[in-house]
Amino acid sequence: MSDQQQKPPPATSGHINVFWEDGMLDHYTGEGVFDSGINPGFLDVLEKHPENSDRVRNMLSILKRGPISPFLSWHSSSPATLTQLLSFHTQEYIDSLIEAEKNGGKMICGATFLNIGSWNAALLAAGTALSAMKYILDGHGKICYALVRPPGHHAQPTQADGYCFLNNAGLAVQYALDSGCKRVAVIDIDVHYGNGTAEGFYRSDKVLTVSLHMNHGSWGPNHPQTGGINELGEGAGFGYNLNVPLPNGTGDNGYKYAMTEVVVPAVRKFDPDLMVFVVGQDSSAFDPNGRQCLTMEGYRAIGKIIHSLADNHSNGRILIVQEGGYHVTYSAYCLHATLEGVLNLPNPLLSDPLGYYPEDDSFAVKAVESIKHHHKQVVPFLREVVDH
Numbered sequence: 001m002s003d004q005q006q007k008p009p010p011a012t013s014g015h016i017n018v019f020w021e022d023g024m025l026d027h028y029t030g031e032g033v034f035d036s037g038i039n040p041g042f043l044d045v046l047e048k049h050p051e052n053s054d055r056v057r058n059m060l061s062i063l064k065r066g067p068i069s070p071f072l073s074w075h076s077s078s079p080a081t082l083t084q085l086l087s088f089h090t091q092e093y094i095d096s097l098i099e100a101e102k103n104g105g106k107m108i109c110g111a112t113f114l115n116i117g118s119w120n121a122a123l124l125a126a127g128t129a130l131s132a133m134k135y136i137l138d139g140h141g142k143i144c145y146a147l148v149r150p151p152g153h154h155a156q157p158t159q160a161d162g163y164c165f166l167n168n169a170g171l172a173v174q175y176a177l178d179s180g181c182k183r184v185a186v187i188d189i190d191v192h193y194g195n196g197t198a199e200g201f202y203r204s205d206k207v208l209t210v211s212l213h214m215n216h217g218s219w220g221p222n223h224p225q226t227g228g229i230n231e232l233g234e235g236a237g238f239g240y241n242l243n244v245p246l247p248n249g250t251g252d253n254g255y256k257y258a259m260t261e262v263v264v265p266a267v268r269k270f271d272p273d274l275m276v277f278v279v280g281q282d283s284s285a286f287d288p289n290g291r292q293c294l295t296m297e298g299y300r301a302i303g304k305i306i307h308s309l310a311d312n313h314s315n316g317r318i319l320i321v322q323e324g325g326y327h328v329t330y331s332a333y334c335l336h337a338t339l340e341g342v343l344n345l346p347n348p349l350l351s352d353p354l355g356y357y358p359e360d361d362s363f364a365v366k367a368v369e370s371i372k373h374h375h376k377q378v379v380p381f382l383r384e385v386v387d388h
C-alpha cells in the first residue's frame with residue numbers, strides 16, 4: 001500500500017485519514033442460505049455470506065472515487081501483535097483461534113466462519129484500528145477512519161460472536177487508555193448491540209460505552225447480553241454502559257431524537273478526551289440484517305452530532321471504526337454520508353439513490369423518552385442532567 005502513502009496532512013478537523021489494508025479482503029466467509037453457510041439444495045442461486053469482501057470493496061471504491069475523496073488521505077498499517085491482542089483478549093482465546101486456522105478453519109460460532117486467510121485479515125483489522133488510533137494520539141490527525149473487516153464489536157475478551165473475532169475498536173480504546181487518555185466515549189450505531197466492546201469495559205468508569213441498536217435481545221451462548229436498558233455496567237463501571245434499544249423502523253428522525261435526548265447529554269456530562277465512533281450501515285433502510293430504516297440523511301445527521309460532540313469535548317478527535325453493513329450498494333453510500341456528517345460539510349455531496357420511503361417516528365420517540373427517564377433514575381452520573 002506504499003503507493004497510497006501520503007505525507008501526513010495538518011491535524012485539522014476538515015480532513016479524514018483513512019486506514020486500510022488489502023489483506024482484509026482475504027477473509028472468506030463462504031456462501032449458503034444467507035449467513036448459515038448451509039446449502040439445503042432448494043435454491044439454484046446461493047448468495048455470499050453477508051459479511052463478504054464485496055461490501056468493503058464498495059466502501060473502499062466510493063471513498064476513492066466519490067465526491068468525498070478530496071477530503072481523505074490514505075494510510076497503511078501492520079498486523080496487530082500478540083502482545084497488543086492480550087490488552088483486550090485472553091491468551092487461551094487467541095490460541096483457540098490460531099489453532100482453528102491451523103486445522104484448516106471452521107465455524108467458530110453461529111454464522112461466524114474462520115477460514116484460511118481469516119486470521120491474517122483479523123490481525124490486519126486490529127492492527128489497522130490500532131494504527132489509526134496511534135495517528136490521533138501522536139497528534140498527526142484529528143479524525144481517523146479504520147476501514148476494517150472482519151468486524152469486531154461483538155468479539156468479547158474470551159468469545160467470538162456475530163462475524164467478529166478480535167475487537168478492533170476495543171483494542172484501540174485500551175491502547176488510548178494505556179497511552180494516557182483519561183476518558184473515552186464509544187458511540188456505536190451498528191444495528192446490533194456492541195456487546196463485545198461493552199463487555200471489555202463493563203467494570204470501568206474510564207470508558208463510556210453507548211450503543212444504539214435494534215431491540216434484538218440475546219442470540220445464544222456467544223451473545224448472552226440482551227442489550228437492554230438494565231445492562232448498565234458493574235462495580236466502578238456502573239452507569240458507564242448505556243444501551244439504547246430502539247424499536248424496529250426507528251428511522252432518521254428517531255435516531256436523531258435518541259442522539260440529542262440520550263447520547264448528547266450523557267457525553268456532555270462524561271466529558272471524554274477522545275471519541276470513538278463505531279459505525280455499521282446495517283441500521284440502514286435496506287439492510288438484510290437490520291430493520292432500523294436509516295437513510296443517508298440520518299447517517300449524515302448522526303455524523304454531524306458526533307463532530308459537534310468531539311469539537312466540544314475531545315478537541316475534535318474522533319476515531320471511526322467500521323463494523324457491519326451488508327447491502328452491497330447502500331452500505332457504501334451510507335458510509336459516504338456518515339463521513340460527510342463527521343466532516344460537518346454544509347451541503348450533501350451525494351444524493352440518496354434508494355432512501356425514499358416515508359417514516360413514522362412516533363414509536364421511537366416514546367421508546368427514547370422511557371430510556372431517558374430510566375437512565376436519569378438509575379445512573380448516578382446522569383442524575384443532575386437537566387432537560388433542555
Ligand SMILES: [Zn+2]
Pocket residue numbers: 190191192280282323324325
Ligand atoms: Zn451489525
